[in-house]
Amino acid sequence: MTPEELSAALVRILNNLTSDGRVQVEVPETVRVERPKNRDHGDWATNIALQLGKKAGMNPREFAELVAKELAKEPGITAVDIAGPGFINITVDAAAAGELAKNIVEAGAEYGKNQTLAGHTINMEFVSANPTGPLHIGHTRWAALGDAIVRVLRASGADVTAEYYINDAGNQMNVFALSIYNRLHGNPVQDGGYPGQYIQDLADAIAIDHPEVRSLTEAAAIPVLRQYGYELQMKDIKTTLADFGVSFDVFFPESQLHSTGAIQAAVERLREQGHVEDRDGAVWLKTTEFGDDKDRVLIRANGEPTYFAADAAYYLSKKDRGFPEKMYLLGADHHGYIGRLKAIADAAGDDANKNIEILIGQLMSVNGARFSKRAGNIIELRDLIDWLGSDALRYSLERVPADSPIAVDPELLKKASNDNPVFYIQYAHARSRQAAHQAQARGVDRSAFDASLLTHPTENDLLAALGQFPSIVAGAGASREPHRIARHIEAVASAYHSWYAACRITPIGDAPVESVHQSRLWLNDAATTVIANGLGLLGVTAPEKM
Structure with missing residues (x-):
């Protein structure tokens, strides 16, 4: 039960x-x-x-x-x-408790999934790094957590679209293009430009694929290099995310808001709501009406839209695309965005308490990490993956609450010992798979099952931990806290290791296979299922052997 x-x-x-x-x-x-x-x-x-x-x-x-x-x-x-x-x-009774093992194995990958968030349609934006350089340590934690939250929400029945907002508008893109231009012509990067070997690599790639760019004047080359550099850098970002096990359903470029007139349309929509006023030659959104600390400029006196105007247009775009709930995962330096984003929601006619959710994460650090040789002044995500491995890096970031700062210990993550949490869990999964293979070789199969035979105290503890998994998943979805799943499968792994040491799945010597061995194989495979499902929700692999 x-x-x-x-x-x-x-x-x-x-x-x-x-x-x-x-x-x-x-x-x-x-x-x-x-x-x-x-x-x-x-x-x-x-x-x-x-x-x-x-x-x-x-x-x-x-x-x-x-x-x-x-x-x-x-x-x-x-x-x-x-x-x-x-x-x-x-x-x-023992039979009611033990029956759970069979139920879990038969449910397979579906065990743990629930419908507590059924009916929720959510757009979740995370990472959203500028396409002017590689992903780095500042993006790493939210890439892992954001992807895990998406997985957990979906496991709880929510309809979730993972979205990456590409900040490809503004002068930063011209600075990026000029940096490439200078490298293309063998010049040093300009003051305030983007340093790093990756800029030279982009210039070299463009020179091969588009040699005609070399003959263009600086003025003519900038928009061309801006586009080519953007495409190559986004390809690099997407490749790095894929290597980290992170996928997005939508990549939404900010430039689209500018080119389609969406920003001006958003300003007029907010004006119709009665929350926009013209003041000092500029156009303002009266966000103080909704608890913000000051009103925000939408259109500057020179006619140029602000970043805030793009934020407003982007919010309305999500609303128009059929997302009642919008989630934003922001870094520790974005606390100031909470009030203004919620004000946009209220000004747009939504309820900021229901239609928008903003999660703020604390910083991470990695002991001994070095600046990237390729990027020069940052610690690249690709280097962290190569150094620590995607599984170890993701798990170490996902097992700690997002609002707690974290310092990753590389030496611990590379240890093949029980002190290393990800090794401990993956080893439990690998051990359970090897136990199943050994049982099969000894003639133990799952053709029979007697739940009443699973009475050893370690079996009771393991069954209890396995039985709690669905409620843990549901709680993690409701609270947006995947670390609950990580900590629970650690408890499952602990219970499994204790059970494995106390209860035999295979008979001793030439003794015949009995119902207790077959029933224990069901329990073994139930533990396999829960550990694999938990790791899957965290985007971490469940190895067959280690």
């Missing part, structure tokens, strides 16, 4: 108690069921009576007694006890 099944049973019982008039309370959609800290108290516990008792005008313990009486009638439950002021402790 899974925590989800217990939760469903509790909801059904509460609805029955309400419908027949024994209690009067609003029944929640789900009831939280957890593993008790003291296993002597049972297999599972819930504090629902403490949550609803007083709301129902009853003593929580009295409320708990009503629920416990009905819960004890459920098949597979052997005991229901009330502790303290109203905690309900639940004990299930």
